Amino acid sequence: MKITDYLKTEKLYLDGGMGTLLQAEGLHPGELPERWNITHPDVIRGVHRAYLDAGSNVVSTNTFGANILKLSIEELDSVVCAAIRLAREACEESVGTQEMWVALDIGPTGRMLKPYGDLDFEDAVKVFSKTVELGVKYGVDLIFIETMQDSYETKAALLAAKECSTLPVFVSNAYGEDGKLMTGADPAAMAFMLEGMGADAIGANCSLGPKALSGVIGEYLKYSSIPVLLKPNAGLPRVEGGATVYDVSPEEFADELSALMEKGVRIAGGCCGTTPAHIAALTERTRGITPATLTKKDFAAVSSYTHAVCFADTPILIGERINPTGKKRFKEALKNNDIDYILGEGIAQQEKGAHILDVNVGLPEIDEKEMLVRAVCELQAVTDLPLQIDTADPAAMEAALRRYNGKPMINSVSGKRESMDSIFPLAKKYGGLIVALTLDESGIPESAEGRVLIAKKILACAKEYGIDKKDIIFDPLAMAVSADKFAARETLASVERITRELGCKTSLGISNVSFGLPSREVITATYFALALDRGLSAAIMNPYSAEMMKVYRSYIALSGRDENFSSYIELAQSLPSTALGTPTGDAAKEPTEQSASELQRVITKGLKEQSASITRSLLSVKDPLSIVSDEIIPALDTVGVGFEKKTVYLPGLLMSAEAAKCAFEEIKAAMPSGDANKKCSVVIATVKGDIHDIGKNIVKLLLENYGFKVVDLGRDTPPEVIADKVVELKAPLVGLSALMTTTVPSMEKTVKLLREHAPWCKIMVGGAVLTKEYAASIGADFYGKDAMESVRFAEKVNNMTM
Numbered sequence: 001m002k003i004t005d006y007l008k009t010e011k012l013y014l015d016g017g018m019g020t021l022l023q024a025e026g027l028h029p030g031e032l033p034e035r036w037n038i039t040h041p042d043v044i045r046g047v048h049r050a051y052l053d054a055g056s057n058v059v060s061t062n063t064f065g066a067n068i069l070k071l072s073i074e075e076l077d078s079v080v081c082a083a084i085r086l087a088r089e090a091c092e093e094s095v096g097t098q099e100m101w102v103a104l105d106i107g108p109t110g111r112m113l114k115p116y117g118d119l120d121f122e123d124a125v126k127v128f129s130k131t132v133e134l135g136v137k138y139g140v141d142l143i144f145i146e147t148m149q150d151s152y153e154t155k156a157a158l159l160a161a162k163e164c165s166t167l168p169v170f171v172s173n174a175y176g177e178d179g180k181l182m183t184g185a186d187p188a189a190m191a192f193m194l195e196g197m198g199a200d201a202i203g204a205n206c207s208l209g210p211k212a213l214s215g216v217i218g219e220y221l222k223y224s225s226i227p228v229l230l231k232p233n234a235g236l237p238r239v240e241g242g243a244t245v246y247d248v249s250p251e252e253f254a255d256e257l258s259a260l261m262e263k264g265v266r267i268a269g270g271c272c273g274t275t276p277a278h279i280a281a282l283t284e285r286t287r288g289i290t291p292a293t294l295t296k297k298d299f300a301a302v303s304s305y306t307h308a309v310c311f312a313d314t315p316i317l318i319g320e321r322i323n324p325t326g327k328k329r330f331k332e333a334l335k336n337n338d339i340d341y342i343l344g345e346g347i348a349q350q351e352k353g354a355h356i357l358d359v360n361v362g363l364p365e366i367d368e369k370e371m372l373v374r375a376v377c378e379l380q381a382v383t384d385l386p387l388q389i390d391t392a393d394p395a396a397m398e399a400a401l402r403r404y405n406g407k408p409m410i411n412s413v414s415g416k417r418e419s420m421d422s423i424f425p426l427a428k429k430y431g432g433l434i435v436a437l438t439l440d441e442s443g444i445p446e447s448a449e450g451r452v453l454i455a456k457k458i459l460a461c462a463k464e465y466g467i468d469k470k471d472i473i474f475d476p477l478a479m480a481v482s483a484d485k486f487a488a489r490e491t492l493a494s495v496e497r498i499t500r501e502l503g504c505k506t507s508l509g510i511s512n513v514s515f516g517l518p519s520r521e522v523i524t525a526t527y528f529a530l531a532l533d534r535g536l537s538a539a540i541m542n543p544y545s546a547e548m549m550k551v552y553r554s555y556i557a558l559s560g561r562d563e564n565f566s567s568y569i570e571l572a573q574s575l576p577s578t579a580l581g582t583p584t585g586d587a588a589k590e591p592t593e594q595s596a597s598e599l600q601r602v603i604t605k606g607l608k609e610q611s612a613s614i615t616r617s618l619l620s621v622k623d624p625l626s627i628v629s630d631e632i633i634p635a636l637d638t639v640g641v642g643f644e645k646k647t648v649y650l651p652g653l654l655m656s657a658e659a660a661k662c663a664f665e666e667i668k669a670a671m672p673s674g675d676a677n678k679k680c681s682v683v684i685a686t687v688k689g690d691i692h693d694i695g696k697n698i699v700k701l702l703l704e705n706y707g708f709k710v711v712d713l714g715r716d717t718p719p720e721v722i723a724d725k726v727v728e729l730k731a732p733l734v735g736l737s738a739l740m741t742t743t744v745p746s747m748e749k750t751v752k753l754l755r756e757h758a759p760w761c762k763i764m765v766g767g768a769v770l771t772k773e774y775a776a777s778i779g780a781d782f783y784g785k786d787a788m789e790s791v792r793f794a795e796k797v798n799n800m801t802m
């Protein structure tokens with residue numbers, strides 16, 4: 001029986017932990033467990049069999065880390081082949097009488113994807129594709145993508161599974177205690193993206209015990225229409241006497257999971273720390289539970305790499321500013337490849353209150369596909385708003401949909417057959433909420449009646465492509481009233497009828513209505529109010545327009561959606577400045593205190609080019625070191641605090657670091673270089689395990705400036721490399737930097753090694769987490785709280801040696 005058919009009426013049991021059992025059998029730390037398929041086949045087959053005997057329906061092959069980044073293609077082939085054979089043999093040998101399937105297990109690549117790592121998205125797809133192809137070749141029943149901590153990598157894996165097989169795919173993510181993935185996604189964002197891309201079951205595994213994951217699972221059950229799976233750890237692991245221990249007993253595990261199966265979890269198993277005893281207790285304890293019927297959820301939703309936006313009760317604002325139409329400055333930016341201008345527009349619209357950003361970069365003179373992909377990739381590194389991808393070129397649309405990290409809005413399809421035939425397959429493959437324009441080969445019907453008919457035609461065609469009604473949002477087209485005095489009336493009637501008669505959501509590009517009229521904002525805002533009152537779900541609009549925001553917030557208040565009028569009062573308080581209506585960072589400014597705070601802003605927002613240009617102008621009024629201490633460091637501190645509070649995620653942190661580096665490069669270029677032959681050598685490095693090097697680079701810059709010969713060993717530097725270099729140069733001074741509590745022990749190790757091999761060498765240490773006391777406790781000679789202190793100490797050492 002096909003597993004997807006079985007799941008329609010039954011609940012399904014997965015297996016439990018593999019790694020912990022293999023360690024008990026003698027697997028060494030650092031050894032690839034997947035090689036045991038070849039070297040210890042009896043052990044692997046035995047583990048599978050134990051789970052099947054305990055009642056599992058599905059065993060996952062021992063291929064979690066089997067990929068071409070870790071194994072040669074030949075070895076990968078034999079590892080996957082053996083893995084599947086062993087799982088199949090276990091099914092034949094098992095005493096169990098339940099239905100059984102073999103899943104190809106796929107875990108993360110072990111590398112981070114760009115922009116916060118070095119693995120390109122398409123390369124990640126290729127890595128997963130290779131493993132999937134072998135799974136298909138050796139005959140698995142389904143694919144199980146699990147323990148994914150990053151939404152982008154999850155998307156790459158699911159895309160590979162879909163492109164290289166027709167097998168059912170289950171996708172499971174590993175959530176932290178904050179209920180989010182490591183790179184920031186919440187369960188709703190993952191549910192919408194994965195279901196949109198056609199996963200057959202979704203949910204969570206690893207990281208925590210069943211109870212701690214109940215909040216995450218509740219969200220999955222709320223938002224998804226497909227079966228939800230849960231494969232938790234036997235509790236949060238802790239280390240005891242050097243060994244990893246899990247506290248949740250089989251009985252407790254079964255109790256906690258059974259409560260969640262009662263609530264609707266349909267697929268259950270165990271992850272780290274669980275054993276056949278946990279699975280036996282689980283199947284025993286939950287046998288009597290009748291699986292809840294799957295209910296179709298009708299959320300019209302999109303998502304970004306952090307969160308989802310649902311088109312439900314509150315109307316959604318879609319920022320229209322990333323679009324060259326009628327904007328000279330924007331066209332210039334596109335022609336000059338000025339991506340920072342586009343990113344600035346994205347950030348400013350978010351600050352003004354947009355919920356989603358429309359992205360249109362179509363211009364005849366440029367390669368639209370290339371620019372659209374670039375804009376989408378870079379925008380999602382500086383803003384966490386979902387994007388509406390807006391292009392008439394299906395090839396550009398597909399390229400952007402591939403690279404989008406979430407469930408996007410697709411702008412747009414029309415009732416023309418050609419349009420539907422080119423866009424619907426893309427929406428089906430990549431997922432997305434499609435904006436459907438009510439026009440077809442005969443043009444735009446004048447009447448609301450005609451537009452509703454086209455909407456019905458679009459829905460019927462979407463159905464043929466397997467696209468659900470909830471994934472279509474209609475744009476009944478705001479036409480210029482100056483050309484047709486009934487244009488607004490018919491469009492407003494269409495909004496109402498589509499909402500009421502078809503039960504669909506609507507969106508309008510509001511500004512068109514006033515085309516050709518004076519004081520456009522007045523009539524546009526009034527039209528917006530009327531449309532909202534007729535049930536409009538979303539508007540593509542200008543978030544910088546004070547008039548539009550006034551209408552929006554007033555409407556929210558008047559329609560009873562504004563608790564204590566807080567949103568309206570916030571608007572009222574901001575009115576004098578909002579009324580200026582211009583985006584920040586747009587006009588060229590004099591280098592003043594204003595630009596100084598502007599530098600902090602662009603660094604926190606991760607805008608590289610603006611960071612460099614503002615620094616350049618600031619250098620004419622401020623000394624370089626004050627720019628570092630008054631602007632760059634406070635900006636990075638702000639981002640660091642955000643990171644700690646989980647308001648900023650890794651991509652944001654990384655973009656800010658890049659922007660700080662650009663500022664720093666300008667500062668370096670502006671500082672006179674010292675005479676490097678005058679003073680002694682200083683070896684500097686960030687210690688092993690730590691890749692933070694901005695502070696260390698500042699130390700280097702200053703030391704060089706004061707005439708020291710600096711040998712920079714870079715970051716993540718092993719103690720031996722540092723000691724060898726000091727010995728080789730007979731250097732009298734070394735500077736070590738560490739920024740994380742987890743890497744200070746490696747600083748201590750380095751100090752010890754230096755004391756052994758280079759007892760003459762003075763050691764200075766620094767970095768945000770260090771203190772004077774700690775520095776003394778690990779035997780360093782000096783702690784420098786900033787780069788200037790490193791120079792003072794170096795001067796002392798120099799005077800002693802010269």
Ligand code: B12
Pocket residue numbers: 632633636637638639640641643644650653654655656657689690691692693694695696698699734735736737738739740741742764765766767768769783784785786787788789790
């Ligand atoms: C930028 C940044 C990054 C960038 C680094 C880019 C780069 N090329 O350096 C990126 C995005 C890559 C990054 C990654 C990570 N980061 Co980070 N990062 C930061 C951030 C925001 C700023 C650090 C910085 O550059 N500050 C500015 C410089 C100028 O300050 P500084 O280094 O302290 O240097 C000054 C002095 O200390 C001194 N000094 C420095 N070195 C030396 C050496 C000597 C000899 C002397 C005398 C003086 C001296 O002089 C300098 C100038 O005056 C901090 C938060 C913060 N406010 O510190 C987090 C922070 C350090 N990161 C953190 C974390 C957790 C991480 C990650 C683990 C995140 C993750 N989940 O993957 C990874 C780490 C990967 C790794 N293995 O190292 C945590 C560390 C928590 C902790 N206490 O252990 C912090 C504190 C953020 C937080 N609040 O949670 N990060």
